[in-house]
Amino acid sequence: MRIQVNARNRGYEFEARPDERVLHAGLRAGIALPYECATGTCGTCKATLVGGTVADGWAGAPGKKLVKPERREFLMCQCAASADLTLEVDKFVHAAEAGACTPDSCSVVLRAPRQIAPDVMAFSVQLEQPRDFDAGQFVLLAPLAMTGYRAYSMCNFERGARRLDFVVKRKPDGGFSEWLFGANREGERLSMFGPLGSATFDPMLAKNVLCIAGGSGIAGMMSILARAWRERYFERWRGWVFFGVRTMRDTFFLDELSSFQREFPERVQITVALSDEDVPASAARDWPALGFERGLVHEVTERVMTGKYHDVRAYVAGPPPCVDAAIRVLLLKAKLTTNNIRYDKYS
Amino acid sequence: MARRVVCRAADVPENGLKEVEIEGGLKLLVANAGGEFFGFQATCPHQDVPLCEGVFDGSTLTCHMHLWQWDVRTGAPLGLAEAPLQKYSLAVEGDSLYLAGAATALDVGEIFNGIASATLDELAGLARSETFPPGTVLYRPGDAAEDFFVLDAGRVEFLVGRGERTTPGGFMLKKGEVFGWAALLDGYPARIASARCLEESRLLRINGKAALGVLERDPAAGFIVMRRLAALIARYLASSGAQ
Ligand SMILES: Cc1cc2nc3c(=O)[nH]c(=O)nc-3n(C[C@H](O)[C@H](O)[C@H](O)COP(=O)(O)OP(=O)(O)OC[C@H]3O[C@@H](n4cnc5c(N)ncnc54)[C@H](O)[C@@H]3O)c2cc1C
Ligand code: FES
Ligand code: FES
Numbered sequence: 001m002r003i004q005v006n007a008r009n010r011g012y013e014f015e016a017r018p019d020e021r022v023l024h025a026g027l028r029a030g031i032a033l034p035y036e037c038a039t040g041t042c043g044t045c046k047a048t049l050v051g052g053t054v055a056d057g058w059a060g061a062p063g064k065k066l067v068k069p070e071r072r073e074f075l076m077c078q079c080a081a082s083a084d085l086t087l088e089v090d091k092f093v094h095a096a097e098a099g100a101c102t103p104d105s106c107s108v109v110l111r112a113p114r115q116i117a118p119d120v121m122a123f124s125v126q127l128e129q130p131r132d133f134d135a136g137q138f139v140l141l142a143p144l145a146m147t148g149y150r151a152y153s154m155c156n157f158e159r160g161a162r163r164l165d166f167v168v169k170r171k172p173d174g175g176f177s178e179w180l181f182g183a184n185r186e187g188e189r190l191s192m193f194g195p196l197g198s199a200t201f202d203p204m205l206a207k208n209v210l211c212i213a214g215g216s217g218i219a220g221m222m223s224i225l226a227r228a229w230r231e232r233y234f235e236r237w238r239g240w241v242f243f244g245v246r247t248m249r250d251t252f253f254l255d256e257l258s259s260f261q262r263e264f265p266e267r268v269q270i271t272v273a274l275s276d277e278d279v280p281a282s283a284a285r286d287w288p289a290l291g292f293e294r295g296l297v298h299e300v301t302e303r304v305m306t307g308k309y310h311d312v313r314a315y316v317a318g319p320p321p322c323v324d325a326a327i328r329v330l331l332l333k334a335k336l337t338t339n340n341i342r343y344d345k346y347s
Numbered sequence: 348m349a350r351r352v353v354c355r356a357a358d359v360p361e362n363g364l365k366e367v368e369i370e371g372g373l374k375l376l377v378a379n380a381g382g383e384f385f386g387f388q389a390t391c392p393h394q395d396v397p398l399c400e401g402v403f404d405g406s407t408l409t410c411h412m413h414l415w416q417w418d419v420r421t422g423a424p425l426g427l428a429e430a431p432l433q434k435y436s437l438a439v440e441g442d443s444l445y446l447a448g449a450a451t452a453l454d455v456g457e458i459f460n461g462i463a464s465a466t467l468d469e470l471a472g473l474a475r476s477e478t479f480p481p482g483t484v485l486y487r488p489g490d491a492a493e494d495f496f497v498l499d500a501g502r503v504e505f506l507v508g509r510g511e512r513t514t515p516g517g518f519m520l521k522k523g524e525v526f527g528w529a530a531l532l533d534g535y536p537a538r539i540a541s542a543r544c545l546e547e548s549r550l551l552r553i554n555g556k557a558a559l560g561v562l563e564r565d566p567a568a569g570f571i572v573m574r575r576l577a578a579l580i581a582r583y584l585a586s587s588g589a590q
Contacts, residue, residue: 006504008429009582036413043394044413066394091393092429092582324411331402331409338414338426 001081005033005047007093016081020105021057022047023076024193027103030096034089038077038140038196039151041347043067045076052085058148062347101132105193108141110185111163116252119170120216121180122155125190130160135201135227136220136315138344139164139194143179149193150176153220153317153344157227167252169216199315199342203231207313207340208238212301212326214318217346218243218253224315225260234264240305241268244297244322246276248283258289265289273300298325302333309334316343353377353437353444359384362405366397369446375435377444378419380405384444385419386435393430408432421461431457431523452499452551458525458575462568469561474551485527485542485550492529492538494552498522501548505540530555531576 001016003025016025023045026033036044040058043066050072057078067073076089096102108125116122125141133139135157140149156165171177179185201209201224209228211221221241228234241260245251251272261270271291272283279292293300297318314336316326323345330336351369359365359379366389368374374389376398391398391410402409407425409416415428422432434454436447453459453471476499479485485496485503496503499522529538562569 010507042412046394066396327411327414328402332404338409338416341414 002084003081004086005089005093007089007091009092012093019080021077021080022054024105030102032094032096033076034091034093035077037151037345037347039149040075040078042345043075046073047076048073048088050086050088052081052083054079054085055082101134101195103194103196105191108190108192110188110190113180113185116167117250119250120167120252121170122165122167123180124163124165125192127162127164130162132159133161133195135223136199137195137197138220139192139196141190141192143188143190146175146179153223155219155222157223157230167216167219197344199317199344201227201315203228203233205313207311210305210312210314211241212297212314212316213242214244214297214322217318220317220344221315222253222256229260229263234267237267239268241270242273242297242301244273244275247274248277248280254287254290258287261289271300271304273297296325297322298329301326302329305334309336312336313340314342316341318346320345320347351446353386353446355442356384356439356444357442362403364399364401364403366399377437378403378408380419384437384439386437386446387422388433391415392432423460424457431460433522452497452523457523457579458572462571463565466561466565466568470553470558473557473561474553476549477552478547478549479544481544481546483544485544486538487541488538490538492527492536492555494554495525495527495530497551497553498524499549499551502545503548504543504545507540528576531559
């Protein structure tokens with residue numbers, strides 16, 4: 001199927017596989033079509049159909065609240081072409097940046113699922129072909145028996161990776177999380193599309209790095225830290241990590257975070273923010289490399305970071321209200337410019 | 348027409364935002380910038396998200412969804428924003444705010460907005476408002492680029508190339524957007540694309556040489572316009588060479 005996209009600056013043409021989402025086909029062709037969640041919730045991938053017909057993969061997608069069907073608008077991340085298409089995207093659309101990792105689909109095998117906190121499961125997927133991705137990116141995953149992709153951020157970093165690591169927070173009645181928590185899924189096949197996302201870190205950045213994570217939002221930060229560690233980034237630059245959870249019981253990755261901190265004790269500061277309980281006395285004893293504070297993660301960030309925002313790039317990930325609150329601090333208190341605020345809303 | 352009340356000044360907190368619906372159903376965002384009031388379209392030009400949920404520091408307004416930003420004094424786009432905000436002038440009388448009028452397409456536009464009002468008036472004096480039915484071809488490749496256009500309402504499509512071998516060169520949607528800007532460049536007298544109205548479209552047509560004359564007499568405005576034009580061209584160039 002041939003797809004013609006007219007954007008505000010120019011037009012593009014690309015080919016889609018049968019049943020392939022319009023967004024995936026465009027991204028695969030190296031065209032940076034707009035998206036954010038890539039999973040039907042945010043509405044960012046909205047386009048207008050000028051010619052042809054699309055098959056909607058998810059009629060109930062929450063992102064549709066921004067879509068006006070009477071104006072033939074649709075979500076490119078959920079719809080596939082059922083004939084040649086002409087569509088309009090009301091944005092400037094550029095070719096993907098040189099050196100960006102081009103996403104594609106493939107089939108992967110789930111490995112080593114393990115519970116690492118009462119509501120958090122870690123697992124890996126094994127790839128047949130090595131894949132490149134950038135630190136901070138995510139992929140879409142779907143068990144073969146389930147409709148609809150879910151987005152999960154990689155925790156590891158490696159060029160030519162054959163294994164991707166993830167953490168998933170359990171969502172009551174959530175399709176993917178209940179599937180994962182419900183039984184041992186070792187060896188299950190999933191389809192994958194990726195890598196995606198622009199909240200990426202590259203050592204060429206040459207700035208101090210501030211990571212703010214709500215809950216499983218720490219996933220992408222682990223990938224960023226892994227890359228920074230590998231390249232000895234924190235020998236020159238400062239790093240701050242804020243990891244927000246409800247209580248000590250909900251923490252995970254504290255061993256890994258402690259090792260990062262000990263590697264660069266002068267320049268890296270890691271703070272765990274507990275929103276629902278006072279910091280227990282045992283925390284500082286058990287995790288001497290980490291700081292602990294009571295409060296929501298954006299509040300704790302604001303307290304600790306005052307006066308330290310010089311030359312900073314911030315990464316934010318987690319539930320949307322947490323990300324919005326942190327962005328508010330970064331704009332109003334830190335006075336960061338928007339190109340130095342990179343975020344993923346786990347919507 | 349009777350002047351329309353917007354709200355009480357005290358309803359908009361200092362360096363804060365408020366959405367109001369005024370008589371006639373028009374929704375406005377009112378921003379209080381240190382005691383000065385500015386009115387804007389209530390929803391983000393990107394994706395109908397209410398701007399009153401945005402972040403405002405007293406001078407820059409940020410939409411929280413994708414961080415588009417605007418200068419609150421002019422509505423001009425900053426940073427990631429790809430479109431200006433439609434601005435409405437507000438008048439303060441006693442303790443109330445009144446709607447004093449909507450900005451013209453020229454004022455909304457990303458190239459001219461914020462320049463001295465006398466200069467803007469002169470440019471507006473040069474502008475002819477013309478309405479074209481759907482299908483009208485405004486110009487073709489090779490035509491002399493004498494005039495540039497500001498979109499007031501409707502939709503225009505651009506095609507690059509000739510005859511059978513044309514590729515869409517993007518399209519124009521936002522009120523206030525300028526096209527055919529080759530007319531503002533010296534020594535660049537011919538069109539390189541064709542422009543066609545997809546819907547009935549209302550355009551302001553302005554002679555490029557005459558506009559340059561006005562800008563020469565107000566070099567401060569001329570500098571702003573040329574800098575914006577350079578940024579606009581850079582944005583279009585960023586994607587050429589692709590595909
Ligand atoms: C960029 C990004 C990165 C993320 N990274 C992580 C991470 O690292 N760890 C983590 O725990 N969570 C992450 N999330 C959240 C994650 O994608 C899921 O939303 C969450 O795990 C809940 O999934 P669920 O299947 O359990 O819940 P559900 O409520 O069943 O589904 C949640 C999401 O799945 C999709 N979906 C559901 N039904 C359909 C359908 N019929 N058709 C198509 N799509 C459907 C929708 O996107 C929906 O919002 C991320 C989200 C985003 C946007
Ligand atoms: S990118 Fe399609 S709805 Fe978010
Ligand atoms: S909706 Fe406002 S910036 Fe996207």
